[in-house]
Structure formats: C-alpha cells, structure tokens
Amino acid sequence: MSEAVYSKLHDAIIDYDADKAKEIAQKGIADGLDPVEMINQGIRQALELMGERFSAGNVFLPELMLAAQAAEAAVGILEPEILKRGGTREQLGKVLIATVEGDIHDIGKAIVALVMKSAGFEVFDIGVNKKNEEILEAAKKHEVNVIGLSALLTTTIPRMKEFIELLQESGLRDKYKVIVGGAPVTREFAEMIGADGYAADAPRASEVTRRLLGK
Ligand code: B1M
Numbered sequence: 001m002s003e004a005v006y007s008k009l010h011d012a013i014i015d016y017d018a019d020k021a022k023e024i025a026q027k028g029i030a031d032g033l034d035p036v037e038m039i040n041q042g043i044r045q046a047l048e049l050m051g052e053r054f055s056a057g058n059v060f061l062p063e064l065m066l067a068a069q070a071a072e073a074a075v076g077i078l079e080p081e082i083l084k085r086g087g088t089r090e091q092l093g094k095v096l097i098a099t100v101e102g103d104i105h106d107i108g109k110a111i112v113a114l115v116m117k118s119a120g121f122e123v124f125d126i127g128v129n130k131k132n133e134e135i136l137e138a139a140k141k142h143e144v145n146v147i148g149l150s151a152l153l154t155t156t157i158p159r160m161k162e163f164i165e166l167l168q169e170s171g172l173r174d175k176y177k178v179i180v181g182g183a184p185v186t187r188e189f190a191e192m193i194g195a196d197g198y199a200a201d202a203p204r205a206s207e208v209t210r211r212l213l214g215k
Contacts, residue, residue: 002033002041009042009074014049016066018073025077035078035085036203039111043071044201047107071107079114086118093213095121096139097148099128099182100159105152108182108202112148115202116209121146132163139176146209151182160185161193177212181205 005028012020028038050067053059095116099109106128113125124142126135139147151157160180167173179197180190190198197212199205 001031002028002037005031005033006038006041006045009038010046010049013043013046013067013070013074016063016070018070021070021074022077025074029078029081035081036115038078039075040201043074044108047071068107075107075111075114082114082118086120090120091122092120092210092215093122093146094124094142094144095146095148095209096124096126096135096142096144097150098126098130098135098138099150099152100135100156100163101129101131102159103151103153103156104128105150105182108152109148109150112150112181112199112202112205116148116206119206119210121206121209132159132166135163136166136170136172144176145213146177146179148179148181148205148209151180151185154184157182157184157189160195164194177209179205179208179212 005024009021009024009028012024025038029035047067050059050064054064097109097113099105109128110125113123117123124138124144126138135147135149149160149163151160164173164178167176167178177196179199180195181199185198187198197208199208
C-alpha cells in the first residue's frame with residue numbers, strides 16, 4: 001500500500017498538481033504511513049526526475065518551479081505530523097542551518113531542519129542565499145553548537161570551504177561543529193574542506209549531528 005501512495009505522490013508532483021499532492025499526503029498520514037518516508041520515496045524522487053528532465057532540456061525553469069511548489073505543498077501537510085511524531089524529547093543541542101550564498105534551493109534544507117527539530121534539536125533555519133558572514137553572526141547570536149550548510153549547485157559548494165576558512169580566521173573553528181550536505185556534496189568533499197560531518201539525507205543529518213554532540 002505504501003508503494004502505491006509514494007507513486008501517487010510522485011506522479012502528482014511531476015504533474016505539477018499541488019492540490020493532489022496535498023490530498024495524497026493527507027491520505028498517507030491517515031493511513032499511518034511514515035511522513036519522512038513519503039518525502040524520501042515520493043517527493044524527493046519526483047524532484048530528482050524533474051532535475052533530470054531539466055538537464056536534458058525536456059522541461060524548463062517554470063515547470064521546475066511548479067513541481068517544487070507541489071512538493072512544498074505536500075511537505076507543508078507532512079510537517080506537523082513529523083513534528084508530532086518527534087514528541088517532546090530532551091533538547092539535544094542548538095543547530096543553525098542555511099543554504100549558502102548564491103543558492104536559493106530551499107526544500108532539502110527545510111526538510112533537514114524539520115527532521116532535526118523532530119529529533120529534539122533546537123533549529124534556527126535562517127533561509128537561503130546567506131553570506132558566510134551572516135551565517136556566522138546568526139550562529140553567535142543564537143549560541144548554537146552546530147552549523148549546517150546546504151548547497152545544491154556545484155557553483156556554490158565552494159562557499160562551504162570558505163565558511164570553514166572564515167571560522168579559522170576568526171579563531172572560532174573549535175567553537176562550532178560544521179555539517180554539510182546537498183545533492184552535489186560528497187563525503188570526500190566534506191573531508192577535503194575540513195567539515196566535521198556530512199550527510200546524504202535528513203535522517204542521516206540528524207544522526208550525524210547527534211553523534212558530533214556525543215548524544
Ligand atoms: Co534547481 N538545480 N536550479 N531549482 N533544482 C538542481 C539542483 C539541478 C541538479 C537540476 C539539474 O540540472 N539536473 C541543477 C544544478 C546543477 C549543478 O549545479 N550541477 C539546478 C539548476 C541548474 C538550477 C538553476 C541554476 C536553473 C536556472 O536558473 N537556469 C536555478 C538556480 C537558482 C539559484 O539557486 N541561484 C535553479 C532553480 C530551482 C528552482 C527555484 C526552480 C527549484 C528550487 C525551489 C526551492 O527550493 N524552493 C529547483 C529545484 C526544485 C531543483 C531540483 C529539481 C530539485 C531539488 C530538490 O528540492 N530536491 C534539483 C535536481 C536534483 O536535486 N536532482 C535542481 C528534493 C530535496 C528533498 O532533495 O535538495 O537534495 P535535496 O535535499 C536532500 C539531500 O541533498 C540532503 O537532505 C535533503 C533531504 O533528504 N541535504 C542535506 C540537503 N541539504 C543538506 C544539508 C545537510 C545534510 C543533508 O547538512 C546541513
């Protein structure tokens with residue numbers, strides 16, 4: 001049954017049908033499906049397919065935006081359920097998360113923030129297209145333990161390396177753990193730039209952060 005729901009959700013997104021996507025997300029919750037699995041198996045795969053079609057020149061930016069809007073509509077329905085399932089847990093630590101400068105991709109980063117919140121982290125999601133200096137200022141202001149950087153473009157992942165350099169130059173490298181992720185980011189890249197952690201998806205981002213904080 002779950003496979004059929006994932007597949008319907010997938011199809012609603014590639015058909016740019018936000019209402020249908022919301023309806024299926026609601027039905028999935030009513031049927032007791034795991035909302036994070038609905039994101040991983042239905043929504044993410046649909047957006048990946050849209051990305052492939054975009055690369056191949058079979059769809060263009062407006063279609064990509066419509067698919068993203070349908071995905072966001074479904075995530076909006078799943079969000080309260082994910083938080084509810086997290087329940088009230090001990091606070092694991094404070095995390096600041098942002099998409100780096102020059103990059104406006106929000107969906108994956110927002111899902112990482114959501115899953116971390118549900119796991120018991122206090123999360124400050126400061127949004128997309130954030131300069132490294134702004135990220136560092138926000139980390140200081142909110143007194144976080146961990147800084148999470150997301151990037152979806154091969155042209156913007158160098159901002160992550162520059163952020164770690166900024167921490168070093170500011171004498172703050174030991175104050176924060178830095179975790180990086182997003183489609184073009186790999187474990188090798190994370191190691192190469194000296195990040196403390198890397199995760200390929202939201203549940204793993206939460207696990208890695210927990211481990212980094214010794215929880
Ligand atoms: Co864009 N885009 N896009 N786009 N877009 C990609 C990334 C692309 C791969 C599509 C393609 O060509 N195949 C391509 C990048 C190519 C490259 O750099 N190699 C691309 C491009 C080129 C562009 C534009 C430049 C297009 C243009 O204008 N000509 C433009 C860039 C604008 C900018 O940022 N300056 C652009 C714009 C857009 C939209 C606005 C239309 C829209 C974003 C809407 C929004 O976010 N509100 C969009 C979308 C939707 C995509 C694709 C199709 C889907 C991204 C997504 O939401 N995936 C994407 C193709 C793809 O990724 N295969 C594509 C679903 C999401 C759940 O997954 O974001 O990977 P993801 O997040 C995952 C993991 O990566 C991980 O966990 C998440 C949840 O499991 N993760 C982390 C993410 N952040 C993490 C942080 C962590 C840990 C894990 O720790 C902190």
